Amino acid sequence: MRDVLLLFGMQGSGKGTQGERIKKRYGGFTDIIVGQLLREKARTDKKMEVFMKTGNLFPDEIVENVIEEKIDALSAEEKILFDGFPRSESQFLIFERLARKYQFHTVALNILINEEESLERLRKRYVCPKCDYMQVGEGTCPNDGTKLELRLDDTNPEIIKHRISIFKKDTQPIIDHFKEKGELTEIDGIGSFDEVTERIFKVLDKYYEVSKVA
Secondary structure, eight states: OEEEEEEEESTTSOHHHHHHHHHHHHOOEEEEEHHHHHHHHHTTOHHHHHHHTTTOOOOHHHHHHHHHHHHHTSOTTOEEEEESOOOSHHHHHHHHHHHHHHTEEEEEEEEEOOHHHHHHHHHTEEEOTTTOOEEESSOBOTTTOOBOEEOGGGSOHHHHHHHHHHIIIIIHHHHHHHHHTTOEEEEEOOSOHHHHHHHHHHHHTTTSOOOTTO
């Protein structure tokens, strides 16, 4: 059985930042950030790069392939942290298949923010072009010192609104499904990153042992 944590939240909810803090506190987590894996592929695939700029979701076949490649490379004891997956009914079917194949023990969190907060945060989101480190506001990457840049797909408000509408239509029903199964906890995402982190840790301490090196 493999421990799996799902992080949900509207665009700009801070899943990436909170995921890094979760990995540091509990140890043994490998994150599978589907968007990041797809962006890495898009850097060398022009068709994927063009598709990404539309704001539409990638075909499920591509999503499934990149996830399985990542899981198969893990050791047996590593826990998985999924950021923003599954995002649609068809992706949920992929998740269910993976859960059976790899024997997932699933815990899910949904970081709650409203649409106005999402738009405001995305306008200020900067990313490292080399490693995808992300933060709100300008600066340099703590991993490699590279100057952070605005993400191109975050600078167009119409694309952002389109992505939010997709989240509401396709992903929210999936979140509701995990909630109905009793596997999901909702986290208030308004406030500082530290405040949200404290709320998350209060929940996850019930499931995972804090790492001795955290």
